[in-house]
Amino acid sequence: xxxxxDCPTCSAKVEWxxxxxxxxxxxxxxxxxxxxxxxxxxxxxxxxxxxxxxxLDGTAH
Numbered sequence: 001x002x003x004x005x006d007c008p009t010c011s012a013k014v015e016w017x018x019x020x021x022x023x024x025x026x027x028x029x030x031x032x033x034x035x036x037x038x039x040x041x042x043x044x045x046x047x048x049x050x051x052x053x054x055x056l057d058g059t060a061h
């Protein structure tokens with residue numbers, strides 16, 4: 001039995017097969033749309049902001 005997932009971009013049904021080079025996306029277009037959303041910082045991973053950034057020598061800025 002082959003797993004079927006929803007394309008993260010357009011929600012089309014996609015068979016999870018090794019032959020599908022775009023999985024979990026339905027097409028190269030949907031894959032590019034998702035990549036563009038990451039590049040435009042439309043997706044965010046929740047978490048607390050860092051208190052203060054430090055250089056490699058340990059000095060804060």
